Amino acid sequence: MRKITLGATGMTLQDLVDIARNDIGVELAEEARRRIIAARRLIDRWVQEGRVMYGVTTGFGALSEVTISGEDTRKLQMNILQSHAAGVGETLDVETVRAVLSLRIKDLARGNSGIRLETVNRLVELLNKGVYPVVPEKGSVGASGDLAPLAHLSLVLIGLGEAVYKGEKTSGLEALHKAGLDPLQLEAGEGLALVNGTQVSTAIGGLAVYDAIQLSKLADIAAAMSLEVLMGSRTEFDPRIHKLRPHPGQAAAADNMFRMIANSEIISSHRDCSRVQDAYTLRCSPQVHGASKDALGYAGKVFETEINSATNNPLFIEETEELLLGGNFHGQPLALAADFACMAVAELANISERRIERLVNPQLSGLPAFLVRDGGLNSGFMIAQYTAASLVSENKILCHPACVDSIPTSANKEDHVSMSTIAARKLREITRNTENVIAIELLCAAQAMDLFTNLKPGEGSLLAYTAIRKEIPGLSEDRVLSRDIRSMVRLMASGAILAPVEQAVGKLH
Secondary structure, eight states: OOEEEEOSSOOOHHHHHHHHHSOOEEEEOHHHHHHHHHHHHHHHHHHHTTOOOTTTTBOOGGGTTOBOOGGGHHHHHHHHHHHHOOOEEEEOOHHHHHHHHHHHHHHHTTSOSOOOHHHHHHHHHHHHHTEEEOOEEEOOOSSSSSHHHHHHHHHGGGTOSEEEETTEEEEHHHHHHHTTOOOOOOOTTHHHHHHOSSHHHHHHHHHHHHHHHHHHHHHHHHHHHHHHHTTOOSGGGOHHHHHTSOOHHHHHHHHHHHHHTTTOHHHHTTTTOSOOOOOHHHHTHHHHHHHHHHHHHHHHHHHHHHHTSOOOSSEEETTTTEEEOOOTTOOHHHHHHHHHHHHHHHHHHHHHHHHHHHHHOHHHHSSOGGGOSSBTTBOTTHHHHHHHHHHHHHHHHHTSOSTTOOOOBTTTTBOOOOOHHHHHHHHHHHHHHHHHHHHHHHHHHHHHHHTOTTSOOOHHHHHHHHHHHHHSOOOSSOOOHHHHHHHHHHHHHHTTTHHHHHHHHOOOO
């Protein structure tokens, strides 16, 4: 098994995706092991000296003034996991749980949490051996970390909760035994170290941001194909236009589309037509797609920063033998970035749906109504456009920012929270909706290209069309379109469209 080494820094969104989706394992860097051991020695010494430390020898949140006796510190660790495991709703899928596990290990690998090396190693074993805790996705307010879901994740370490092992859902204890592992007895401070962090928000949002960045490239492909079959102009992609308004994403989108339509016979065929300008959904596609690319680029940087951060409280600084109380568990950076990304992805769907309308509307396209012959007998892509419109409207509702909401918790001790997990979950849903909208546009654009039997599309468009037609036949008469949409989404996710296009025209931005 190939493994990614986790230390203080250096983890990327691509690493997160590889661990979550490609069954890549993890291991601790040697420096991480050293730092974890050193910080733990410091805590053990302070506990023996009777030092009062938040979450180690005291209660939590509003109960932080309550000192816990030495003989009760182990009981305290079990209590925090059980009491905080109050999540509800659907459970996180396996890939998200793998992502959360890897990020929890990555945070602890910095050596600032005071957790024992044995406990971190057990998290590594859960991930590498395929013991996936059952984690409800709702219940976190994104401050004091993702307490409820991380508590569910951590219950399995002590033989409680539930887990999935080899596809079977069972008790946490049974899953451990089947994987050849024993439950742990947590020591002072470890319960808080396990639940205090932003890893659920970061996992859900980080995977969604990665998917959205890839989706923005497919949106460029779809827009270029639509422009060709709608007899649009290549002028709007002229690099001189975009140098005069130098937003990086705008230039990148224009460059992607310009290369997609290179040597298009379809565009050349109407060079001298009477149309003065294209509709905004074609002419302004670099500006709209580009703004989304810039927003997603920002979100990606925020999430990669968080991936490589220490988000516990307290934080132990072994070099200077200090304990620092702070708020690195607060998910506000993630919440703002995820909400911004929600709007960026929703806009990709908005403009795509309008291009779909132009493709299926004969008054706008000059093509057969709903892109099918024998209209009336066949409805073609009529209802596919309805579906796209429905998804776009749902996205608009989901774009209400989670980060502007806050509700006091813990008897008003924790009186401002981020709702970062909700923001991340919204982003995941909007991205899935937008994948389906782009899939419908690609289906419609490919169907329209079937009608240009004597003219060759641009180099990139032709390769995208060919990849689609290898898996999804053209629509000669009505059939169940939901299957085609699902097939297209799978094709998009597999890289089967993007890879040949990039091989021919160069890497898309």
